[in-house]
Each structure stands twice: as structure tokens, then as C-alpha cells.
Amino acid sequence: MPERAIDSGLIDRLGFLDPYLGGKTTRIGASVNWTQDGATPITALAYAHYYKFKLISNFTYFLDDPVHGDEFEQRDSRFVLGGKVDKRFAFDLGVPVELLVGAETRNDLIAPVGLYHSEFGQITSTVRQDRVDEESVGAFAEATIHPLSNVRVILGLRGDGYAFQVRSSIAANSGHATAGIVSPKAAIAWTPIKQVEVYANYGEGFHSNDGRGTTITINPQDGSPAGKVDALVKARGYEVGVRTRPIDGLTLTATYWSLHLNSELQYDGDQGETSPNGPSQRHGYELSSFYKPADWLTVDAQYTRSFARSTDLPPGQDHIVNALESVVSAGVVAKYQRASAAIRVRHFGPYPIIEDNSVRARPLTVVNARVGYDLGRIELAADLLNAFDAHDYEIEYYYVSRLAGEPLAGVADRHVKPIEPRQLRLSATVHL
Template identity: 40%
Template sequence: MRSLLKSGFICIALAPLAGMQAHAGGVQGNTSDSLATVIIAGNTTAQIGLADSANQGMITAAQLENRPLGRTAELLEAVPGMIVTQHSGDGKANQYYLRGFNLDHGTDFSSSVLGMPVNMPSHAHGQGYSDLNFLIPELIHTIRYKKGTYYAEEGDFSAAGAAAFDYKRSLKQGLASVEFGQNRYRRALLANSINTGPGILLAGLDVSGQDGPWNTPENFKRINALLSYSWTSNKDDFRLAAMAMQASWRSTDQIPQRALNAGLLDRFGSIDPTDGGKTARYSLSMNWKRQLDGGNIKANAYLIRSHLDLHSNFTYALDDTENGDQFRQTEQRTVFGWDGERQWTHQLAGFDSETSVGMQFRADRLSPVGLYSTRAQQLMSTTREDQVKQSSAALYISNTTVWQPWLRTVAGLRADRYSFDVNSNLAANSGKLNAHIFSPKMSLIFSLNKDTEVYANWGQGFHSNDARGTTQTADPKTGLKTDADGNPVTRASPLVKATGKELGVRLNGLVNNLQTSLSLWQLDLASELLFTGDAGTTEASRPSRRTGIEIANYYTASQDLIIDADFAISRTRFRDHDVAGQYVPGSIERTASIGITMNHDKWSGGLRLRYFGGRPLIEDNSVRSAASTLVNAKLAYAINKNVKLTAEVLNLLNRQVSDVDYYYASRLPGEAAAVNDIHSHPAEPRALRVALTLNF
């Protein structure tokens, strides 16, 4: 902890160099009829946003416009401290890192779009799987983010944080764009909005594909569509939206370092060229909000249908020297749910106060979710196949009270109840289970002056475990009541508690037009539960503690030039004393992001540097991944008011670094025995993309 504090003071010294991301606010003092929400996007005002923590924010469409973007999910890298990578094909969910976590494909970071949850529990490829490929970046209106366990409205998967995506309701002009780049990259976008009836109809179609630099062409193909209708009538605001996404690809998965050293493969080679997948997602959603005297009421409802069919081979010939270790993960899922909230302002013991009461419900039906052994995508055997019914319901209450002009509190309580029902092909792994958890929250906010605000936050949250793990009593591969080491197969805890605490400050005006936020945080997890996708088992890992320092800056150097700089340092350790070691494999330790955005006359663009620090890959820290630094650039020229030419260069310095590193045992074809090795997926080499955009 002492080393973290020392590093934090170094970061503070660097704070005046740049400025912070947009901040989302909370309740403002000295109000009568309404407790207002103040939102600061960039440097639109010199007043500090009165948020509930130092780590809330809002990223606007204008801030996203000039960000170079290699993959859709890299939109989340606008969240300070977030790293987005990929270890396989572009059609599947990305790998996320934040606050000392290797979040895998989404566990412990919650994402939503128009009120619909993105994280998928009990998913075939990993708990909390968050595939953002269905987003159309140009139509994003805002991304609101929160970090920590301090918000009563946030539930499952949000221990590290949460992000909510909102789409635009209309476009000033129609948008048509074509884009081409190296490695057969191509993309076409068409979007427009029209006034029809009492509201606005917005439609968008996005078609893209590429082969990538891989020796086995990726043949990635994706199509996205959005159709929404929104209207405002008197005090009501209403929106209906339909989305659809389909994608298919060939995967080049991570490869072992020894194969590179021996010259068996180059950086872009693959061991099993038949890996790949296809996926689809379709959804309908409704959002409604009504303004009432002294408050409002809002409700959302959604229906999602999704599919994944994925073939992977990470260990090559470790288990089956003759046919190889390729496995298929597949699921068919239907999700339906709703949530509602009533918020009102009132007096509490004579003080201005605001209370919100909310209810949330979600049901997932998987029929089935399966794991199979395959060779060249041909079925060989079934490891496990399950019919899963999982439901959750939540009730929460949150109160904000302004006790003095310099002090307000936010107190909340959340109650969640889960129901798991698993019907497995192996009877010993079938069963039903109910579980519940309570999560209290408390924040103190001190407004020292108009330019300084201090936050003290504490709260509990949780993540759910894969439903199959809560009922398992036998190894799905062998049918035995013991695992490969002879230990009894035990059921995993369904809900895992997280406890977070944080001290933070927001500062405005360390230098003119500079906004800064700084936080010191800690997060304890009762257990890091892991779903082992290729084995079909859920393992209860050890309790852990994460501590860290984060600093975010947003500096408006001039009307045409904005600089942002974010730094994060984390320390992650297991809290027990296992002889294996105290380090959590894959846990992120240091990140930095520095960006420059320019708009001048007909020119606009952005330059971004991303530092992804080294990580321990094994519990005793004897094997580590290397750090990496990538620079991306974007430059646009407006030929006239309706035509724009854009050039984007990804990995500008052409750095040969890893996107993802793992350490585990594998066996190459022809090897006599298993070998523990680093397995890596490379960052893609420098690539140029050029787009022509027409407004009509």
C-alpha cells in the first residue's frame, strides 16, 4: 500500500499536464422544488460536477468522434483506466481489464445499452460474457460510467464498475459512409432519421468485415441494424428500439512462445486453423419516463434472443493426442426483463432530500448451453449439455440529503434474490437452488468550495456464479465425484460478495481550464469464482483484495485543442496464504492513456497513446507478461459541409507486442509431454483505414 501511495503522489505531480473525462453529477444543494442534476461534459463549465464519487463520468458523442477505433468495444477505453483487448476472433466478446481485474469477457464490469443488460450469466464461454459488437459507434449519444460498489441501482457484475450506452434519437443529417483498409477491411454505414407521426424514427445499417493479418484469413463478416422510434408528449418521454446483429469468423487463438522460438509459427500463425464461430443477437426494448410534480417515474422492458456457436483449441493435443483438443461451446438464449424506478424530492427533517425506489427483474432461458469435443468442427462427443433457467429480482432504495451547503450524503440498500434451475445430461449435476444477498451503500460528499469536492464512499456489491456451478456434484468429463486431483467436486457459492471503499477528490483549476479527479480505492472479493470453459466446470478460487490509485484529467488548452490523460495503479493479492503464491494471475497493475483532440477549420483528428502494464501470469509472480504501448491516430478533412475524408492509422509505431498473455500447460502435436508456457495473441500490426462520409 505504501508503494501505491508513493506512486499516487507521482501521478498527482503529473496532474497539471492534462485534463479529465466528462463527469456525471448528482444532487446539488440549496434547491427548493427540485434537486438538480449537474452534468459536466468536458470543460463546458468551470463548476465542478456534483457527482456521488470521484469516478462517475459521462462521455459524449463529440468526445468519441475523433477517437481512433480498432474494434467496437474499444469505445469502453474512453472510461479512464479501462483496457480492451482480444485473444481470438473479432466476432466474439473482447477481453477487458480495469481496477486490478482481468475481467475476462465481462465478469465484474456491467454494461447496458438502452437499459438492456449486455452481460450474460451462465454463458457458454464465460460468466458475465459481454459482447458489444452489436453497437454502431456513430450512433452512440453518451456513455455513462461508474466505478465501485457504491450505487444502489447497480447489481450483478458491477463490482469493478458499470457503463450505460445511450443511442441518439435523431440525426441532424443523414449519414452514409464507406471505409476500406489493409487486410481486406471494409465497412459501409447508412443512417438517417425522419419526423413521422408524433415522434422521430431513427434507422441505421452497418455492414463490415476483414481478414486481419492472420495467416488463416479471418473472413470476419458482421451486420448490425438499429430501428428506433421515440416521442415526447406533455410530461411523457417514450422510446421503442429494435436491434439485430449477426457475425461469423475464423479464429486465430493464442499460440505458445516455444512455437515462435522454434520457428514453427510466425506471430500471426495458428495451430488449429479450423477454430472459429458465429453469433447473433436480436432485441426489442422500451424506455418510458414521466415527469411528476417533485419527481419522476421511469420504466424499461426488454426481450433479447441470442446465439453463440464457438470452436476453440487452447491446449492443442494435451488431452487427446490423436484428435486434438478442439471444443465447441454453444448456446441458445432468451432473456426478458423489466425495471422501474420512482424518484421524488422532499424534506427530511427540514433538509432538502431526494429518494429513489426501484425494482428490477430478469429471466434467462438457455436451451441448451453445451460443451462438446470436436475435430475440425466435427462433433466427437458431448462433455455436458444443460437446460438452464435462471431468474433474478431486486429491490433497492437510495436517498440523497443535503445537510449543509458543504455536506450531503447518499445512502442506499439493495436486495437481490436469484433462482437457479439446471437440468443436465449428467443427473448428478442437475438441481435447483435459491439465493439472496443484501448490499448496503453509503457516501459522504464534502463541497469545500466551488472548485473542490471530496468523496468518502463505502459499499457492498456482488457477482453471481454460473448456474451450472451451483448444482454440480460430479466432473462432467468423467462423471466422478472427484476431480483430476482426487478432490471432491463441490458446489460453487451462487453469489459472491464484494466490499469496496474509496476516498476521492475533484479539483477544478489547478491550472486554467483543467479538471482533475483523484481516488484511492480498495475492493475485497469473498472469492474469485472461475468458469473453466473447456472443462465445463466452475471452480471457487481464493479471496482477494485490490487497492489502487486513479487520476483522470481533462484540459482544454484552447477552443481547438483538448488533452486528456488518465493514470491507474493497482495492487492485487489473494488474501489467504496458499503456498502457491499471493498474486492473482492476469491482474492489471498499471495503465495510462493520453489523448490529444484537435478541431481547426476543416481539419479534425485525434492522437492516442495507451500503456498496458505488465501482469503476473502465475501466483508466485515468477512468470510475467511484458508491458505494451500502442499509439493510434485519426485525421479528417471536411471537403465541404457535407463531405468528409478520414484516415485512421492503428498501431502507428508498428509495435510488435501482445494483446493478451496467459501461462498454462499445453502440448503441441508431436510433443512427448505437456509444457507450461506463455501463450500470447499479438496486437495487430500497423494498419491504414480510409473513409469517405457523406451527409445528406
């Protein structure tokens, strides 16, 4: 909600402006796992699921259409079929070598996926509606080598291929696209003494963009020309760290990491168009501890700090919006016979919600608690969510919107989603 609507008393902190917003989603799935043990074990996985999604949103209210409003509906319906198989081998080439090879595939049959103008919760016109068939296949190999008793080296290589077939309600946005990418990786771990392990990792990967962006030529919102995006965008990451066990039951880990993305291209489903963003560089460190002072008690804590910048923008204008900068998490779990109790606190520090960092999200702290009892095949639990009834905001954006009666140009403001109030959730899990 626009924060000004809350501050002015137009709505309360948990209120809303458009009563027709909301949606529903359905997911039904099945999977089968198969394993053959032996000197060269094989594992196989096959899965299928059906997914359906409908959501009515309104982020800018009366900015684009002062008469009928900016409400819109998104729909997605798809069948997903996929599988994976891998096989392990062991060799002695003067040093022990373990080899893992495998392949996997996934097919998404999406019909339809659409964006529509709506008013009072009813569709008034179609922005775009598409049928998308997306197929992917990958093959990989990973070798684990032990050149010394206290050194482990991992070398890997993966290849992926994608194919997209788009049939759009806008004929010019229909088409076919293919893409492929190769991703190597390497890791080394050294244990100089029993209580200390030092490691370093390098890896390349990718993220895929929405298939509709690979064939788009016309912006469905206004008919202007639109540029196609790369289907697969390479990522490159590094990590170095140390893990130590100074006393029995205590593990401490410190890690420094760096990640470079060639592009943060993404499909903007709310606008029906592809939003190209430039390359980025992220880096940071993580500190974690895990302590088990007794068989019935576990304590853990983590702290992460990260920095994210767009590398094609000038300093001061290069902050990546909504990129978290600091997170603290800690928890305690106690178990006695069949009973258990846990409490966990999470804290998210401020982060930029505009590129020049002049507006930042406020911190969020939430505490959750849980008690459970295991009856064997049935497990009972009670969760107290947001135990101290914090009134923080769990999401903050900064953009222009317009409420009824405001200037046609709209008002730049924070748009917030408050954390849900304290609630008690009871559950029962049955193991067949």
C-alpha cells in the same frame, strides 16, 4: 499460440496451429425507454434480445488426447427479457432530500449451452449440454441528503434475488437453486472551497456465478465428484478521493480504492467444471486529468496502479494471475466546425501470469488515431488502429500444452496473442 512455436519458426507471429479454430456470434436486440416528467418523474425501460454463440478452441493441442487432440467447441443460445422502473421524489425535512426508488428484473432462457469434444472442426462427443433458466429481481432505494450547502450525503440499499433451474445431459448435475443478497452503500462529498471537492464512498455488491455451478455434483470431464458453488458472492469496496479545478478548464482527480471479494469462484467454460478460488484483496490508486484549454481542444490523461492478492494463500504464492498492475492512457481530441481528429495512447505494464510472480507478461503500448467529419445525419470516420504497428502481445497466459512430437507430460510455456497489425478502418454512421 505457444511462444515456442513462434520462436522455433514452426509458425510466424500471426500464424496458427489448428486451422479449424474460430466461431461466430449473433446478437439481435430491442429496447424501449419511457419517461414521465413532473414533480415525481418516472422512468421505465424494457428490453429483449437474442444471442447465439459458437466457438471452437484448442489451448493444449495434444496434451489430454495425444491421438485426436484437445480441440473443443462451445455453444450458447439464449433469449433475454428484462426491464427496470424507477421514480424520484423530493422532500424538505428541514434539509433537502431526494429519494430514488425502483425495481428491475431479468430472465435468461438459455437452451442449449454446451461443451463438446471436436476434431477438424466437427463435434465428436458431448462433454455436457444444459438448458438453464435464470431469473433475477432487484429492488433499490437511494436518498441524497444536503445537510449543508457544501455537503452531499448519499445512502442506498439494494436487495437481489436469483433463481436457477438447470436441466443437464448429466442427470446428477440437474437441479434448482435460489439465492438472495442485500447490498448497502454510503457516500459523502464535501466542497470546502469552490475549486476542491473531497469525497469518500463505501459500497457492497456481488458477482454471480454460472448457474450450472450451483447444481453441479459431477465433473463432466472425468466423472469425479464436484462441489457446488455459491450463486452470489459478496464484494465490499471503499474509495476516498479529491477533485480539484485549479484553473479554468482543468480538472485533476486523485483516488485511492480498496476491494475485497469473499471468493473469486467462477465457472470454467473451457473445462466444463466449476473452479473455486479463494477470497481476494485488491487496492490501488488512480490519477486523472482533464484539460480543455480551448473550445476546440481537449487533452486527458490517466494513470492507475493496483495490487491484487489472494488472501488464503501464503505470501509469494498469492498473486492473482492476469491482474493488471499499471495502466497509462492519454489522448488529444481536436474539433473544428464539422471536422474532428483524435489520437490516443494506451500502455499496459507487466503483470503476473503465474501465482508466484516468477513469470510476468511483457508491457504493451498501442496508439490509435481517428479523423471524422459530421455531415448531419451521416458521420464519416477513418480509424488508424495500432498506428505504429507495434508487435507487442495483447494477451499472455502461462500453462502446460503439448505439440505433436513433444513429451507426453507437455511443456510449460507462454501462450500469447499478438496485437493485430496496423489497419485502416472506414465507417459511416447514419442517424435516423
